[in-house]
Amino acid sequence: MKGRVLIVAGSDPGGGAGIQADLKAVTALSAYGATVITALTAQNTRGVFGVHAPPVAFVAQQMELVLEDIGADAIKTGMLHAAEVIEVVCASLDEFAKGVPLVVDPVMVAKGGARLLKPEAEGALRSLLLPRATIITPNLPEAEALLGQPIEGVTGMRKAAEALLSMGPSAVLLKGGHGTGPVVVDVLRTAEGEQLFEAPRIETRATHGTGCTLASAIAAGLAQGLRVEAAVARGRRYLREAMLTAPGFGHGHGPLNHAHTVRPFD
Template sequence: MKQVRPDSFTADPARGGRAPVALSIAGTDPTAGAGMQADLKTFSALGVYGATVITALVAQNTTGVQAVLDIAPDFVAKQIDSVFDDLSVDAVKVGMLSVPAVIETVAERLAAHRAPNIVIDPVMVAKSGDPLLRPEAVAVLRDTLLPLALVITPNLPEAARLLDADVADSEAAMRRQGERLLALGPKAVLMKGGHAEGDRSVDILVSDRDCLRFEAPRVATRNTHGTGCTLSAAIAAGLAKGLGLEAAVRAAKDYLTAALVAADTLGVGHGHGPVHHFHSVWS
């Protein structure tokens, strides 16, 4: 399996020697397999300085979600302003936003700061099946936040829920749903095929220019906690370091596949354990 090391990315000389910075706007995971903690691990593994804005405190582990405490919208806004007032942010990954007021706040502040390279992972359900996005928040996410994105990264159930449609059951259906999501305003849509069947995992990147297919072996492991967070964070890391979207997606998929291959070596948790974010760093 191809190993993606931090120095495999090409830095943008326009930064003048400054470290690339990626911001994660997401909920937490105290067991650190998903959410904001997984994003920080991914940024670090790929050689990017990570900043964070916490949108919800989530009591969860590898077996399920026990409780969610949403952060007040005005405090979310203050966190975003604190980051952008001090750091030169090269990319933004947006994860769990569970309530309409927080979604609206994040959209408003990102637009105000003209945030670049926004990657939106429309987190709706935890790996355990527990809901993370309230039903009344789906329309707000679709209408106010998606149009700001450079790319959104829904899995097949999330894409279906955003479109109020059946889950795509073929690559052709994935393409069609990607095109429908593209019409909602993002510049690109990465339809993730992790929930599909078969021995190959196929993701499809849809934009107004073309439709690209990314394929990797489907890894036989139950340790898949945080895969969506990790992939979107890895895309943001690549964008922060100056990669184009296609190259960032390809590198991110290679990184996640290798992290899944190494996941069983961790032995963490009693449920769906985390992927191995530092597979190419730890000896």
């Protein structure tokens, strides 16, 4: 086991997304996962039916206690549902995790359509969290919300990735899974340039937690000393196999096979 990843996100009792998916991905890639829970959700593969938020002081306390004791080689944020949560997370990052690579998955809307970020919190996400990020991993709807404009095709994605980079993160991985066509294109943009990742589209309902899983896989790579490009490439390979070997559970957007790297004891 190599690399400590602190995951700051919401909980999914169904195990397909959120903290549960994050921990599975980090562990499956041989890193150590610790967690700060920002929200409890009542959800399954069909959708999100309730959200319960702990006091923001408790979120800060979780971060402080884990970071001062265990520490972190990378931090990943997921569901930060309100501006005050983003503010306290950023304050904790500045106080206890200066210089630690930060992966920001700008979670806004669940697969089933439920909002996981209050509209009034989008400004805090843009102004406070994005500039601190080593890499952000928006999907197309999230990127459109952050930029306030539609994104059309790969050409539009390339321009959007550049515009998102200007918001302050060191790198942007703009994911194309919500697009159309037989090939999925993801755009990685850094100050050094651009890299396109292409793969045949997988026709499957096993898409629950794909964003959480990829962001956490990237965080595990950064915690293990990989460069951003290598962490993204490995994370995408891990996610693709997890989708291809999904167990078929649930009646909606099904979960992934996070354990495909794991071999059972005899």
